[in-house]
Amino acid sequence: MRIENAGQLEQYRRECQARLDKQTRRLLVCCGPGCLANGSQAVSDAFKKVLRNRKIKGFKVEALKETGCHGFCEQGPLVVIEPEGIFYTRVKPAHAEKILEETIAKNKVIDKLLFRDHNNGQPITCYRDIPFYSRQQRIALRNIGQINQCDIDEYIATGGYSGMAKALTQMTPKQVIDEVTASGLRGRGGGGFPAGRKWKTAASAEDTPHYVICNGDEGDPGAFMDRAIMEGDPHSVIEGMIIAAYAVGAHEGYIYVREEYPLAVVNLQKAIEQATEYGLLGENIIGTDFTLELNISRGGGAFVCGESSALMRSVAGEVGEPRAKYVRSVLKGLYDKPTVLNNVESYACVPAIIDKGGKWFASIGTKKSTGTKAFSLVGKVRNTGLIEVPMGTTLREIIYDIGGGIQNDRPFKAVQTGGPSGGCLPEAKLDLPVDFDTLTEAGSMMGSGGMIVLDDQTCVVDLAKYFLAFLVDESCGKCVPCREGLHQLYGMAVAVSEGRATEETLEKMERLSEVVAVGSLCGLGKSGPNPFLSTVKYFRDEYLAHINDKKCPAGVCRELIRFEVIEDKCDGCMACVAACASNAITGQKKEPHVIDQELCNKCGACRTVCRRDAILVL
Amino acid sequence: MKQRLYVKPELCTGCRTCELACSFTNTVDGKPRRSRIYPLPAGYPDMYVPVVCLHCDDPACAKSCLVDAITRNEETGGMELDQDKCVRCMACIAACPFGCALLDTQYDQVVKCDLCGGDPVCARFCPTKALECRPAVLTTRKKLAGSSS
Amino acid sequence: MISMTINGKVVKAEKGEMLLKVTRREGIDIPALCHHDAVEPFGGCRLCMVEITKADWDGWKNYVTACLYPAEDGLIIQTHSAKVNELRKGVLDLLAARCPNSPEIRELAAEYGVPQTTLEEVPDADNCIMCGLCTRVCERLGFKAISTVGRGHSKQVAPPLNEAPPDCVGCISCAQVCPTNVIPYKDINGKRTIWEKQFELIACKECGKHTITTDFADALCERRAIPRDYFDVCDDCRRKELSLKMGSIVAWSREGTS
Ligand SMILES: Cc1cc2nc3c(=O)[nH]c(=O)nc-3n(C[C@H](O)[C@H](O)[C@H](O)COP(=O)(O)O)c2cc1C
Ligand code: SF4
Ligand code: SF4
Ligand code: SF4
Numbered sequence A: 001m002r003i004e005n006a007g008q009l010e011q012y013r014r015e016c017q018a019r020l021d022k023q024t025r026r027l028l029v030c031c032g033p034g035c036l037a038n039g040s041q042a043v044s045d046a047f048k049k050v051l052r053n054r055k056i057k058g059f060k061v062e063a064l065k066e067t068g069c070h071g072f073c074e075q076g077p078l079v080v081i082e083p084e085g086i087f088y089t090r091v092k093p094a095h096a097e098k099i100l101e102e103t104i105a106k107n108k109v110i111d112k113l114l115f116r117d118h119n120n121g122q123p124i125t126c127y128r129d130i131p132f133y134s135r136q137q138r139i140a141l142r143n144i145g146q147i148n149q150c151d152i153d154e155y156i157a158t159g160g161y162s163g164m165a166k167a168l169t170q171m172t173p174k175q176v177i178d179e180v181t182a183s184g185l186r187g188r189g190g191g192g193f194p195a196g197r198k199w200k201t202a203a204s205a206e207d208t209p210h211y212v213i214c215n216g217d218e219g220d221p222g223a224f225m226d227r228a229i230m231e232g233d234p235h236s237v238i239e240g241m242i243i244a245a246y247a248v249g250a251h252e253g254y255i256y257v258r259e260e261y262p263l264a265v266v267n268l269q270k271a272i273e274q275a276t277e278y279g280l281l282g283e284n285i286i287g288t289d290f291t292l293e294l295n296i297s298r299g300g301g302a303f304v305c306g307e308s309s310a311l312m313r314s315v316a317g318e319v320g321e322p323r324a325k326y327v328r329s330v331l332k333g334l335y336d337k338p339t340v341l342n343n344v345e346s347y348a349c350v351p352a353i354i355d356k357g358g359k360w361f362a363s364i365g366t367k368k369s370t371g372t373k374a375f376s377l378v379g380k381v382r383n384t385g386l387i388e389v390p391m392g393t394t395l396r397e398i399i400y401d402i403g404g405g406i407q408n409d410r411p412f413k414a415v416q417t418g419g420p421s422g423g424c425l426p427e428a429k430l431d432l433p434v435d436f437d438t439l440t441e442a443g444s445m446m447g448s449g450g451m452i453v454l455d456d457q458t459c460v461v462d463l464a465k466y467f468l469a470f471l472v473d474e475s476c477g478k479c480v481p482c483r484e485g486l487h488q489l490y491g492m493a494v495a496v497s498e499g500r501a502t503e504e505t506l507e508k509m510e511r512l513s514e515v516v517a518v519g520s521l522c523g524l525g526k527s528g529p530n531p532f533l534s535t536v537k538y539f540r541d542e543y544l545a546h547i548n549d550k551k552c553p554a555g556v557c558r559e560l561i562r563f564e565v566i567e568d569k570c571d572g573c574m575a576c577v578a579a580c581a582s583n584a585i586t587g588q589k590k591e592p593h594v595i596d597q598e599l600c601n602k603c604g605a606c607r608t609v610c611r612r613d614a615i616l617v618l
Numbered sequence B: 001m002k003q004r005l006y007v008k009p010e011l012c013t014g015c016r017t018c019e020l021a022c023s024f025t026n027t028v029d030g031k032p033r034r035s036r037i038y039p040l041p042a043g044y045p046d047m048y049v050p051v052v053c054l055h056c057d058d059p060a061c062a063k064s065c066l067v068d069a070i071t072r073n074e075e076t077g078g079m080e081l082d083q084d085k086c087v088r089c090m091a092c093i094a095a096c097p098f099g100c101a102l103l104d105t106q107y108d109q110v111v112k113c114d115l116c117g118g119d120p121v122c123a124r125f126c127p128t129k130a131l132e133c134r135p136a137v138l139t140t141r142k143k144l145a146g147s148s149s
Numbered sequence C: 001m002i003s004m005t006i007n008g009k010v011v012k013a014e015k016g017e018m019l020l021k022v023t024r025r026e027g028i029d030i031p032a033l034c035h036h037d038a039v040e041p042f043g044g045c046r047l048c049m050v051e052i053t054k055a056d057w058d059g060w061k062n063y064v065t066a067c068l069y070p071a072e073d074g075l076i077i078q079t080h081s082a083k084v085n086e087l088r089k090g091v092l093d094l095l096a097a098r099c100p101n102s103p104e105i106r107e108l109a110a111e112y113g114v115p116q117t118t119l120e121e122v123p124d125a126d127n128c129i130m131c132g133l134c135t136r137v138c139e140r141l142g143f144k145a146i147s148t149v150g151r152g153h154s155k156q157v158a159p160p161l162n163e164a165p166p167d168c169v170g171c172i173s174c175a176q177v178c179p180t181n182v183i184p185y186k187d188i189n190g191k192r193t194i195w196e197k198q199f200e201l202i203a204c205k206e207c208g209k210h211t212i213t214t215d216f217a218d219a220l221c222e223r224r225a226i227p228r229d230y231f232d233v234c235d236d237c238r239r240k241e242l243s244l245k246m247g248s249i250v251a252w253s254r255e256g257t258s
């Protein structure tokens, strides 16, 4: 089927909508990365199996949907029943039959599978009433978790491709750019560069051809927003790219997908095929004379490939190493031609902006950071998962209201944003509104949206060490400050964590950080010292404790800690004896145990298994 | 204006003034062995030929240079070697049919005559005018071919 | 032509030419270890960093590599400001830790006040600073015999599979451009060895002097249409040949006229 004009698209949308409306009950099984890892595919298969053998009144197999990430990964596998929004958590294949028979057929809610409020233990039926969801506002993630992962009809039913139709048939490229400029949309990939301005420069570049590229390299450890979008709602990215291409006069585009995301490739490929078949992509899109060909480019497998110049070289088939650019890539990008590079989430926002207007988007968020931002909330927070909040939401709201506070009610210590390029913010900064400029001012950055929450049992030296190790591994090695400097910084961080450092080491690290930050060629090196600089800025005492007292206050750095059994508390249950891989714990049953410090390798396994908190880290 | 360095062996006395002039001008310590011009015995008594780059129309040196370090100075007509571009592969030295691209062993540099930027010192100091630099008379193959037909 | 101010002096330059070219022309000494005019600017060693600003930048300064920052009108450049020297010193400290045994690096580092690295020396380090000049030059020559492998701190220059590189012609350009002279090669008895590959050197038909490798000559003939026999005789003998030839012409013309 080919859609030949905007009217036809609208009519088809109504048909799709009507078809959906007939499904009075919809059963959504989350097949996002988190739930899949927890076995949601088996859950979905179990539903299918039951449905093959049995008829459930008023329920058709089509109404069983495998959706993208629903967000609340921590509670997965998730199953949602719409329109009520009944929210089942930790669903096992064995529950399938019961859910169909009770909830779908008889409208009975299964209490046991409901989410329970952390504070009062009360079950909450509808996900919209759970604070994790009620505080969110979804634009980029609008369809994810709501529709079948790559069903173009469902995407169209929700209004998909109508933004594109509007742009192509009712707006000039300039109007599109003006609308995006008015929306205030800033790049979601880290830099926060105004998309409208980028497009405008590209559109007015004389050299031809122009290209559009989507950055789906997402290399930050722990981040999966872009993955969720590419897998769960690929059409929104494609639609955003078509609009961008129209605005800047590009007829060829690339979606650069991280090597580790094979499902994203499959779903994007499927979506491209569907869209092309419908005449929404390819030649003469919806009967206009605008043509765009989209290709998928598989990532080079390195973090630095996400950097714009490296990415463009990688797309062109060269080594994915950054190139110094004093001529911006909007003017000289892919094959040295004008190129618009935007992040997955940036593109996903575009259809909504065109559809509802730049003003609408600008009314959300703060003045200088408009709209919403997706984050992957991970670490020691209770509710981990994928969230999207208006810009300007405070860290406290995100961590305590949406995130439900710290696991096991431990004290909050810091939150790390911006991935390896970002930094750590302490409790004093919890009331900062999350937007591009505020985070940067505070010494961290928005980055692509990773957010790691740390409790008092996380050592900041260890954290800095972790990120430095990551960067040392990922540095491309082209320039000296990054290649050698991060290596040296890492070495010194290790020295601190092992109690071999002096205060002079710390000063040396700070001086070197300056050289690396100013001297490096690309963003990786330039922001590389941030994890160290921000932790030493806010937690200098903790560094000094390692250095002067040879102590790790968080009880993490192995060389500086010691595990001991508190005699009074130990009841000799022997759980620790079984857990200790080094056979360092001895003692009689029902008698206090002792740890042989010589043998102990400080893994902390004993402490984890001890039910009586009888093991102490010193 | 394109220059040509005209060499008239019949006037050369083998005094080696050109060699001195060249090495004093073009090398730091003026050792004659590093001149770009060599008056060599021509096989007959008292006959010498100052051998120097001919700035060929189809220069083998430039052709053999894979990094294009040897190019023609359109103003002087001389084939000049860009020292900063040269990677010292020695291809030009091996390729020149007249042995006029040379290796300066002291500085480990490839050198050749560059017409001193248009005013060759060798010619200026040649006492007998065996070397003379003047605007090139266009006697290219084309012209020769034209006159002979 | 545009005009810029370098270290307080007004300097004319071509718009778009790289600052390093301008400073070199002005005789300003800026260390630039990864730069060679035969290849595209790279920006890897970061030593050529200079401070730039403009009258309307409100005092904001930027630090850019001279080797690939294009000249533009009104640029105000400091090549050796305190901060620039500090940065260079920092980078040289890093290099001195990476290549503690390289005389070239030691000398340059000492010049910038780092007689001895203040950092942890990299154990078992060789003198390669990973400027990539060798691989880039080889690529520019069209042979692409060697490349960098790995990334980050363990990045290395190596022939494919660490075996004698099949595409190497033994031109030794890589060794010649290496700023720290780490690529070894040997010419013994008419044989050249580089990258553990052995080559035959051409011996002059007249005097036996060795010139370039046969492989290199073959490649040049093929790529640049140079007759192969051009390489048969060495430059010394070619000069002699020319003088004798000209001598006989002069003698012949004398006979003819007398
Ligand atoms: C080391 C490094 C890694 C990066 N990785 C990513 C990435 O994985 N995804 C991304 O969208 N942007 C990444 N960026 C930012 C891109 O260079 C670029 O700014 C962005 O894709 C532009 O799109 P936006 O304006 O829509 O954010 C990275 C930058 C650096 C310096
Ligand atoms: S900063 Fe690091 S990643 Fe970027 S070019 Fe330099 S070495 Fe490569
Ligand atoms: S160096 Fe040799 S080949 Fe080159 S122009 Fe001079 S004479 Fe001709
Ligand atoms: S030695 Fe220098 S000038 Fe001669 S061919 Fe090699 S690079 Fe070119």
Ligand code: SF4
Residues within 6 Å of the ligand: C137, C138, C141, C143, C144, C145, C146, C167, C168, C169, C170, C171, C172, C173, C174, C175, C194, C195
């Ligand atoms: S010697 Fe071999 S590796 Fe080195 S530049 Fe020549 S061809 Fe390349």
Ligand code: FES
Residues within 6 Å of the ligand: C031, C032, C033, C034, C035, C042, C043, C044, C045, C046, C047, C048, C049, C065, C066, C067, C068
């Ligand atoms: S010469 Fe400019 S960075 Fe090395």
